[in-house]
Each structure stands twice: as C-alpha cells, then as structure tokens.
Amino acid sequence: MESNYISISYEQLVLAALLILINITLSWVLRLGLSQSLWLASLRMVVQLLLVGYVLQWLFTLRNPGAILAIALGMTAIAGTSAVNRSRRRFRNVYWNSFVSILASSFLVTSLAVLAIIRIEPWYDPQYLIPLLGMILGNAVTGISLALDRFMEDLVSQREKVEALLAVGATRWEAARGTVKEAIRAGMIPTINSMMVMGLVSLPGMMTGQILAGASPIDAVRYQIVIMFAIASGTALGTMGIVMLAFRALFSQKHCLRLERLRLVK
Amino acid sequence: MNDPLLLVEGLGRKVEHRWLWRKVDLRLYPGDRMAAIGPSGSGKSLLLRTLAGLDPIQEGQITFQQQSLQKWFMPHYRARAIYLHQRPSLLEGTVESNLQDVYQLSVHRKRSYDRQKILNYLELLGRSDNFLERPSTTLSGGEAQIVAFLRAVQLSPLILLLDEPTASLDAETAHRLEKLVEMWQSEEPNRAYLWTSHDREQLKRVTDYQLTLGETLSGE
Incomplete structure (x- = not known):
C-alpha cells in the first residue's frame, strides 16, 4: 500500500x-x-x-489459513471469557455458553462480510480478517455481557413474578419471556445508540484512523457502514444466543426456575 | 374409598446438605381440607413448593390423579394444582388486567375471563367494582393477596396449595377469604386444599386434618 x-x-x-x-x-x-x-x-x-x-x-506476513484461524479462535476465547467476567453471577458452563454464542455470531457475520460483501482474496488475508473480527468481537462482548448480566439479575430480583406465572400454569418460556426480552434489549442498546449518533456526535475510531492514514473520507465512510452493519448483526445474534442458552440453563425441563444454579462471585 | 388426588410417598427435602424433612407421606383425597403445620423454618413453604413442582423432588414420589409428577406436563399439572405464594406478586397494570392476563397462557387459552364471576367473588370479599380498576402498584399487601387468590381461583383448580394466605390480611378480610375458599370448594365437592398458617384457631375452622413438619415427622 x-x-x-x-x-x-x-x-x-x-x-x-x-x-x-x-x-x-x-x-x-x-x-x-x-x-x-x-x-x-x-x-x-x-x-x-x-x-x-x-x-x-x-x-500480516502470515499466509497460512490454519494459523490465522487459530489466532481468530484465540481472540474469540478471550472475548467469550471477558463477557462473563463482568457479571456478578455464574452458572455451570457459563463460559462455554458465552464462547459458543460469541463464536457462532461473530464467525457467521465475519464470514459474510469477508466472503460476500467485501470479497477479500484470499479470504484469510489477515490485514482484513483480523481487524474486522476484532471489531465485531469487541462489540459482541459488550452486548453479551450486558444481556447476560441483566438476565441473571432480573431473574433473581423478579423471581416471585416469574414463579407466580409458573404456579398458575405458564410454561417456562411464557414465564421468562418478559425477562428474555428485557435482557436482549439491554444488550442491543449500546449498538443502537452508537448507530444513531454516528457521524454526528462520534467519529468512529476506525474511520478516523483510515482518514488519518490517507484514505478518502468517502471510502472510509463506506467501510464504516459495512462494519457497523456487521457489528449490529453480530451483537444481536450473540446477545440472543447467550440469553437463550442462559434460559436453558436456569429453567429446567420440568418448567422450574432453578436459581440455585446461580452462584455469586467476589 | 376412591383414589387420592395427590399421593405423596417418602418425600424429602434438604437445604445445603441438611435434611429439613424426610419420609413425608400424605394423601389428599377429593374434598379434603388439610393443614400443614410446623414451627417457622420447618419448611412448610418448601413442602408446598415441592408439591407444586416449583422445586425439584430430591427424594420420594408425588402422584397426581394416578400419574407420577415426572410424567405430567407441568403447566397442565399446575393449572389443576395451584400454589399461592406467601408474598404474592402481581404484574404491572390494573387488578383486572392481572386477572385477565393469565388467560393468555397456552394452558388456559381455551377458557375466557368471566367478569361476573370475579364481581361475585369481590362482593363476598366486601370490595366494589372499581377495585378492578386499581393499579396493582397501589395495592396493600393484603389486597395483593386477594388479587393473587382471585387470579388462581377463577381458573377453577382442583387443588389449592395455600401458603399462609391470610398472613397479611386484617381479621375481617381473612374471614371473608376463608368463606371464599369454602365457596370455591362447594362449587365442586371433589376440590381439595392444603393450607399453612400460624393461626391455630383459623386452621381449626378451615381444616380437618393436619400434617406436622418438624422434629417428629408424621403424615395426616
């Protein structure tokens, strides 16, 4: 370049x-x-x-797809761990669940961006793949940790409401739906807010960087738009994924709320 | 004699590795009015919660209408055997919307809200029609208990598991609530209930059998 x-x-x-x-x-x-x-x-x-x-x-000198994938997986693992570390409560396999949600969502969205939208040749060109994945992961971490935290805290504080519904015959899904919705909303708020004010209040770091490095603002803006859509969909998928997995972990097949599976840390 | 509605055999419950109660046996027959008694902390609420399937069974067996609870689809079972929490919790909205919302649950979707029935119950409780318009957040603990009770009773359950239903009510309203339970049961004589209370006089009035939890474990 x-x-x-x-x-x-x-x-x-x-x-x-x-x-x-x-x-x-x-x-x-x-x-x-x-x-x-x-x-x-x-x-x-x-x-x-x-x-x-x-x-x-x-x-960036690597030309070995295996090595690059391994690094991408490593980044994802760190992201999955730190998404959980922000919350005060844990359940069994919560790290694993977080990793699965973030892996599925960010790999899906990144591959769409790389293969179908930006069409990078070869697909594993680290100059594109790694920063793209990094940005998607970074935002998904925020969404996942906010949603997970909100879901667990709400279940604890609204336990009586949820159980009152179960007691009159609600299925676990009917009893949890309100809490699930709120958690996903909480996870999506930062992404939606940042899209709302983008360019007016905030000039995104990536775009600013590209402009400083000499790219034309028009080009930089286009990259930013692609990235923002990728970020938004990655965050939405990851957020939904973690809430659904936490729902499965905290409500039993027999339609009980199993809060004893949560333990407080610190 | 016909079969028991609810058959409990060797039920046990532990809290953090300590058995709170074990080997609890009980048979609730159609028409039974049973009390569960025991000192505070003896796990009366936990017993009712377990019977309602809100807590997993750690030991023993529960059978409802000749079918093990393991085999019941819990929402169907819980629509027939309703547990009323000691501290009721209502959703946001008016009293009436709280009563109506339960009909949106898939198990109750085939029925519909019967306003007249509720008004009759309210009259019995000494409340006027505009009680239905009150926002749930403005209700006292006792009033919330009434709404939670009506919410359950309107669904015509076969069994009520009443966890100190009158604990936050004044004597007058408590009395009326007892009448309401009586009315609910007389509508269909095979209905039965299990009632916990600290008020021995009340239990004498409203129940015929006692199940004692605590040091000595015995049934009926």
Whole structure:
C-alpha cells in the first residue's frame, strides 16, 4: 500500500506521553488520588499497544489459513471469557455458553462480510480478517455481557413474578419471556445508540484512523457502514444466543426456575 | 374409598446438605381440607413448593390423579394444582388486567375471563367494582393477596396449595377469604386444599386434618 501519512517516531510518542502529565497534575492539585492508576493505565496502554503492533506486523506476513484461524479462535476465547467476567453471577458452563454464542455470531457475520460483501482474496488475508473480527468481537462482548448480566439479575430480583406465572400454569418460556426480552434489549442498546449518533456526535475510531492514514473520507465512510452493519448483526445474534442458552440453563425441563444454579462471585 | 388426588410417598427435602424433612407421606383425597403445620423454618413453604413442582423432588414420589409428577406436563399439572405464594406478586397494570392476563397462557387459552364471576367473588370479599380498576402498584399487601387468590381461583383448580394466605390480611378480610375458599370448594365437592398458617384457631375452622413438619415427622 502506498502510504501518504506521517509516521510517528519514538520522540513524538514521548511528546504525546507528556499529555498525561496534565491528568497527573490535575489529580495532584485536586487530590483526586488518581495518580497511581493514571501511571499504571498509561504504562499498560503503551506496552499493550506496542506489543500488539509487533504481533500484528508479524501476523500480516502470515499466509497460512490454519494459523490465522487459530489466532481468530484465540481472540474469540478471550472475548467469550471477558463477557462473563463482568457479571456478578455464574452458572455451570457459563463460559462455554458465552464462547459458543460469541463464536457462532461473530464467525457467521465475519464470514459474510469477508466472503460476500467485501470479497477479500484470499479470504484469510489477515490485514482484513483480523481487524474486522476484532471489531465485531469487541462489540459482541459488550452486548453479551450486558444481556447476560441483566438476565441473571432480573431473574433473581423478579423471581416471585416469574414463579407466580409458573404456579398458575405458564410454561417456562411464557414465564421468562418478559425477562428474555428485557435482557436482549439491554444488550442491543449500546449498538443502537452508537448507530444513531454516528457521524454526528462520534467519529468512529476506525474511520478516523483510515482518514488519518490517507484514505478518502468517502471510502472510509463506506467501510464504516459495512462494519457497523456487521457489528449490529453480530451483537444481536450473540446477545440472543447467550440469553437463550442462559434460559436453558436456569429453567429446567420440568418448567422450574432453578436459581440455585446461580452462584455469586467476589 | 376412591383414589387420592395427590399421593405423596417418602418425600424429602434438604437445604445445603441438611435434611429439613424426610419420609413425608400424605394423601389428599377429593374434598379434603388439610393443614400443614410446623414451627417457622420447618419448611412448610418448601413442602408446598415441592408439591407444586416449583422445586425439584430430591427424594420420594408425588402422584397426581394416578400419574407420577415426572410424567405430567407441568403447566397442565399446575393449572389443576395451584400454589399461592406467601408474598404474592402481581404484574404491572390494573387488578383486572392481572386477572385477565393469565388467560393468555397456552394452558388456559381455551377458557375466557368471566367478569361476573370475579364481581361475585369481590362482593363476598366486601370490595366494589372499581377495585378492578386499581393499579396493582397501589395495592396493600393484603389486597395483593386477594388479587393473587382471585387470579388462581377463577381458573377453577382442583387443588389449592395455600401458603399462609391470610398472613397479611386484617381479621375481617381473612374471614371473608376463608368463606371464599369454602365457596370455591362447594362449587365442586371433589376440590381439595392444603393450607399453612400460624393461626391455630383459623386452621381449626378451615381444616380437618393436619400434617406436622418438624422434629417428629408424621403424615395426616
């Protein structure tokens, strides 16, 4: 790719790092007690990104579909785990369920984007596949963790309502439907909100990056549109998947609500 | 003698590895008015919940109308044997919408809401028609208990599992609710119920048999 952007040198990185001094000074003057976290967060951000830069640099030279798939699976596993880690409750196989939902949804949507929409040759070209998958995963994690958390918390707090319905003859699905709907809604809200204000309030990072790197804004916007649709459908599928799996785990075949299968962590 | 409606054999319930009660046997025959008694924490609610199939059976057997609970499609069973929670919980909306909404459940879809029947019940409870328009959020605990009760009774269950149904009612309303249960049962004499309460006088009035939970486990 012919580049027409300014490379950033290490000296320039150091200059940028000086900006954090503004935060640290503020924290010190106002006694916010944030200095330590700010140092740590800055350090982590720099180290993680530099490492990822090198990893991606290496990754983009790979031409082996197996290796690239393995890396994609690894990313998915991390995403599946962190979606669960945000919530306070666990049930058996919750990690596995989260992994299955996120795997099915994001792989399906990513392959549609790669094969049918952007039509990348070869399909495993990591320069496209990995960032695309990454963005879809990142958003699906948010949706899944919000929906899962909402579903479990609502079942606990609305237990009596759900059981009152079961007691007069509701099937487990009839008793849970309201809770399921609310959970899926909760998972979808961030995606819908971000689509609503996209371009007006927020300029998405990916698009900004492409423009900085010299792509024409028209092209960058088109990529962004494709990505947003992929993100929205991936999040919707993942959110629905995890809620349905959690529903199956927490309601028995005999139409009982089995809250004892939930345990609190921390 | 005809067969029992509900046959319970060797039922046991443990909470965190400790058996709360075991070897509970009971037979509820058509027309029976049975009390379940025992000190607080003896697991009376848990017994009713287990009988309603809301908690899994950990030990023993429950048979309803000669068929094991394992074989019943639970919504069908629960439409016939309704459990009333100690603390009732209503959906958002008016009293009437709470009463109507249960008819949207697939097991009850063939029936329809009978306003006149509800008004008759309400009269018996000393409430006027506009009670039906009240939003469920404005009801007192006792009033909510009445709505939950009407919601169940209008579905003509064969068995009622009443978990301290009058605990949050004043004496007057409690009395009227007893009358209502009596009326429900007299509509079809093979209906039966199991009632828990801390009020011994009440249990004397409304029940004929006792099942005691606690230190000594015995049936009937």
